[in-house]
Amino acid sequence: MTIIPAIYIRHGNSVKLKQGKISTETIYSTDPVFIAKLWRAKGAKCIHVVDLDGAFSGININREIIKNICTSVDIPVEVGGGIRDMVKIKEVFSLGASYVILGTVAIYQPEIVKKSIEKYGSKKIIVAVDAKDGKVAVDAWKDVTFVGVLELVNKLKEMGIQKILHTDISRDGMLAGPNFVEVEKLLESGLDLIVSGGIKTIDDLIKLKKYKKNKVTAAIIGSALYTDGFKLEEVIKTLEELELNNY
Numbered sequence: 001m002t003i004i005p006a007i008y009i010r011h012g013n014s015v016k017l018k019q020g021k022i023s024t025e026t027i028y029s030t031d032p033v034f035i036a037k038l039w040r041a042k043g044a045k046c047i048h049v050v051d052l053d054g055a056f057s058g059i060n061i062n063r064e065i066i067k068n069i070c071t072s073v074d075i076p077v078e079v080g081g082g083i084r085d086m087v088k089i090k091e092v093f094s095l096g097a098s099y100v101i102l103g104t105v106a107i108y109q110p111e112i113v114k115k116s117i118e119k120y121g122s123k124k125i126i127v128a129v130d131a132k133d134g135k136v137a138v139d140a141w142k143d144v145t146f147v148g149v150l151e152l153v154n155k156l157k158e159m160g161i162q163k164i165l166h167t168d169i170s171r172d173g174m175l176a177g178p179n180f181v182e183v184e185k186l187l188e189s190g191l192d193l194i195v196s197g198g199i200k201t202i203d204d205l206i207k208l209k210k211y212k213k214n215k216v217t218a219a220i221i222g223s224a225l226y227t228d229g230f231k232l233e234e235v236i237k238t239l240e241e242l243e244l245n246n247y
Contacts, residue, residue, distance in 0.1 A: 001209045002046055002218040003236055004078075004194070005039040005225055007032050007069070009062045010052040016223050018173035020141035022056070028226055036069040036077075039225075042233040047077045048220050050101075054082025055140040063095060070096025080128060080165075082140075084109070089116050093124075101165060103128040104138040106152060107145055114159050122162045126194070129153060131182070132169045141169055149182070153189045163192040163217070171198030173223050178204055187215060196220035200227075202235050209239060 008015050010025065014032040018024035029035050036047050049069060054060040060082060070077045079092050080101025089112075092100050100120070105112040106127050116125045129149055130137045136147045153164060166186055168179040176198045186193055192215050195208055199221055208216050224230040 001205070001216055001239065003044070003205065003232070003239065004046045004048045004218050004220045005044050005232060006048040006050065006196075006220050006222040007035055007039075008050045008052055008222070009065055009081075012062065012065060015052070016173055016226070017052070019169055020172060024173070032065050033068045033072050036073050039232060040073040040075060043236040044232065045075050046098075046218070047073060047075065049077055049079045049081075049097075051079070051081030052140070055080075055103075056082075058082050058084070060088065060091075063091070066092070066097070067095040070098075078126060080126075085112060086115055086119070089120070093120065099124055099126050101126045101128050103130060106156065107136060107138050107147060110155070110159065113156070113161065117160050122160050125161065126163050126165050127156050127161050128165045128167065129156075129186075130167045130169055134182075137169055150185060150189070153186060153191065157189055157191055161191065163194065164189075165194040165196060165220070167220075168197040172196070174198055175200040175223055175227070177201075178208065178219075180207065183208070183216065191215065192217045194218040194220060196222075200224050201229065202238060205235065205239060206242070209242065 009032050013027045014029040014035045016026050051062050076098035078099035079097040084105050089100050131149045132144050135144050136152050137144045178195055178198050208219055
């Protein structure tokens with residue numbers, strides 16, 4: 001299970017929101033590229049980047065920052081946020097992203113998901129299934145649809161998607177622990193699962209790691225990175241040791 005530090009970019013800053021609400025914004029750094037280098041130095045093997053300006057307005061003003069992140073670290077970078085057509089997908093890959101994360105289009109324009117898989121391959125495209133009370137949320141989480149999480153996941157599987165990213169919006173940024181009940185349900189799909197939202201401690205990650213054979217392939221860490229009780233390098237080392245011991 002890969003531990004993936006998250007960098008959320010808004011107005012050029014590295015920030016964090018609670019439950020996706022702008023009113024809760026905390027600026028962690030004015031230099032997201034430095035933050036990416038920091039997490040790499042502490043052992044990260046992948047970086048998760050979300051362009052919040054793109055997600056909220058559809059205008060991608062952080063291209064250069066994202067490009068600099070991708071070129072400044074020697075590990076894969078997955079990028080999401082407001083990527084809703086083939087032109088933007090191509091642009092994000094051209095910036096150096098290893099993976100593109102799609103979200104809203106999976107609901108409103110599923111043909112974009114299909115086309116992206118055909119062009120770039122299923123290993124390069126990740127779909128974010130962001131949910132509130134079991135229903136899929138779109139447009140930077142402003143709108144909650146009537147589409148159930150499992151309903152969308154099953155459709156994505158039929159399209160050929162291999163990897164999904166699930167965020168429980170109610171837990172995002174709240175340090176309340178993952179929604180393990182929802183994780184259990186999503187694992188039934190057989191797809192690779194990236195878990196996000198609420199992860200606070202290494203105990204949360206160890207519990208997720210128990211699901212490894214059931215394809216919890218990664219966990220995204222956001223707010224916990226900036227708390228005293230969570231040391232990225234120590235967490236990565238501990239989980240690697242558990243791996244070596246066939247935990």
